Amino acid sequence: MASLLGATLKAFRLVWICLAITLPSAYGFEKRSYEYKPEDIITRDVCIIGGGSTGTYSAIRLRDMGKSVVVVEKKDVLGGHTNTYVDPATHIPIDYGVIDFHNLSIVTDYFTRLNVPWTTAMFPSTQELYVNFNTGKVVDGFAPAGQAAFAQALDVWISHLEKYPYLSNGFFLPDPVPADLLLPFHDFVKKYSIDALVYSMFEYRQINILVQPTLYVMMNFNLDLIQNILNGFLTTASHDNSDIYRNALAILEKDVLLSSHVIWTDRDSSSEYVKVGVETPSGRKLIQAKKLVITIPPKLSNFKGFDLSQNESSLFGQFSNVAYYTTIVKHDGIPENLSVVNIGPNTPWNLPTLPAILSIYPSGDPGLHEVKFSSPYELSDDAVKAAIVAEFNQLHTGGAVASATTPEFVAFDSHTPFEFSVPADAIKDGFYKKLYALQGQQRTWYTGAAWDVHDSSLLWQFTETLLPAIAA
Template sequence: MRAGASLVATFVAQGVAGLSCCNHTISRDVIVVGGGAAGSHAAVWLRDHGQSVVVVEKASQLGGHTASYYDSASNKSINVGVQAWMEYKDTFDFPKRMNVSTSGSMQFTTLDYKYVNFKTGSPVAGWTAPSSDAMYPALQRYLDVLEKYEDIILPGFENFPDADAIPEDLVMPFRQFVEKYDIAAAVPQIWDSTAQGLGDTMEVPTLFVMQASGVPMVRALLGTAAAAVPASGRLYELYESVAKFLGDDVLYSNTVVSTAQRTDEGVSVKVAGADGTLTCIDAKRLLIAFEPSPESLAPFRLDETETEVFDKIEFTTVYAGILRHPSLQISTAYSNRSPAPGSTNYTVFPTPSQVGRIDYIGGTKDLFQFTAVGTDEDTSESMKAVIAESIGNLVEAGTVPASNGTVTFVAFANHGKMHPRVTGEELRAGFIQKQTALQGRRSTWYTGAAFSAGFSTVVWEYNNVILPKLIEGL
């Protein structure tokens, strides 16, 4: 780790010279930008493998899409965002490493499901959910195909075929894939679980549906793999433990504002805290552990090769949280559906901006959990308005009783840009190969959903693959 100290010292001096007006200057082996599931795991892994590390996290806490809300009325902690860790290979070893159990059970409440069109507020006439006898065999058929391609898309794309050899199953729109394998009865469950975040889910290349609702999720739905939580049920325990372990090596409420240098010799960046404090950080490696949107990558001075890759990616924005409204009925779940002919049309769904579902939270007086999906231009405020309007439509249509109250957001999480994806044409033009080739370039490495999949456990396994390469030569 100490080899080449004189070279590093020279680079550090050059880097600091390029970053003036800093209140503090620190040097580390690795800078990790982003303290969600990917970055938190990576920081612990790097520490465990003898590397010095600093995590730059824009929020006031670690955990990313994992948060917790305590409801004093019911004495109940409620997960906001991530609801469970989906079993995948040996990645439950990470909670164990942090002394957090995976022995808990998810709590389920029997609900009365209402399938409604949130744009009109009316129930979707004739829409009935697939029967278990139809859904589970369809999920199994889906899993059979997922497992056929598992090794080339999970935990990352290191084994992905060349552009001219990509299986057509992965490139075709999901609508065609559903028809080809006769899995329509599984699609409502897939959409409700995670795939609604893809936007126009039925039209995206199937590869990205497989990432959003893939092997770990489907095995859990079929009962052949675990969906684990701590004994307390509170997933955020893991990130409290990580925060304690990392201590002062996390810069909370900080963002990278500029990059003085990012070359094969190392990286030098300036970060700004919410209080205005500026910190210069020099390191041998940079690990980007956030969604690579243009806005987030702007401070890193992308070169032409990097820009060519990242400019191709499309995103949606995803929101989750807890709300109350006096018109919503206890023990009821409201699922958004699009009107379509026939009671068994399971391949037509709303597109952003939309509220996917509003479900009563069992054991509480009047709390409901929601998931909503926006375009890449939506904001927290615009989506709060969409949610309020959707509930108002239910009232106006008489689907729920009128009341004098309005919606109250008890917890609101803006998960930002998610579900990175490109068109089928870009896949055939070699996008995956170009993206994977960025790993290690200019001392920069990447982890997270864009390079792996949108499940914490899959990203942890991807870190186990990519981080040994990152530390080579340190």
């Protein structure tokens, strides 16, 4: 009898282990063991995961197209990488995340819809000091490329962009992919002698562009960006870009679940609805939606609890990313009207060695400076702050800015993961064709920076192309 009982318990234990393996949070336990009350069930046409730039845009546009929506956002505000700090002493707003927008009708129409006045973005001129942040010493003899050399290199670059007009719509690549798009960018620069353009490109992307396939540099330093560099960007008239998302929230109201995250999804095609379990500050909710729009970065770690297909998991697992951090500091000893720029004295095209501060520049509010920090890999917030403090101290001891002191952080945000990419071989093998083929599968659509270009204005354009199918 004891042996029979033991065998039964052993069999039960094996069944339980199998269930634990085959019923992860995506499928079983979270959703099958929790009973949702009627008042905790939200039924909508579309559920949008992520309330950043593209998620908010999608919600407003779909609402205007007559669709009911609900947005799930993990932060306590909408806006994603839009960060605004308001100085409590001067009440001056400082946008230290997303700063400007392209002068496009899709931007001005959206601002008009949200009742957000806009103006031409103005960037005050400052004195620039070029410093090797590793030593804290001024880089003697460094100067940006001259106007004539820059213009000549820009003309060459534009001539290459014009060869690939399809890139203005996203990663819609021909087969075979043109060889120049697959070249590491440092090889492309040498091949076409556009050296005078490299540092300016780096300043706009603020990551190590030299190691990227040229495709990504073309996507980011595109014709529309160049047009706005030459003719002027837009920004909010209040110089507070968070107005966009405050006004959007006022329109969407209770259709936004802030400080909330997905704990499971079920996209079973035999069901009338896609189902999403969400943890919110007021308890668990069950969302039933006809369609799902996912705007969060496609890192596998972000999809815990999602019922990803094997194809989705395989594609998302190929992405890599870099890291980017933005902050505002005070009591730093940096003179007003001085921008301190990190330069590599003996590196290719003088790009700084990362991770490091990219630049320190005036915020427009006396006593406060913006600091941008970039890394080829992810760091903790504490590690980034410690590195920034060390580099400020190096400016002092190295003598480039003898008055520099240990800064006090008044605002900080991580824009990590930043700049998704895959290797050239994956691009050549049709990665983006396979990625875009996910659109509409399992009643799910994807948008966000990994799907086009890390730029709010152009992401709104990309998202607009998906809306007819989502709203159908």
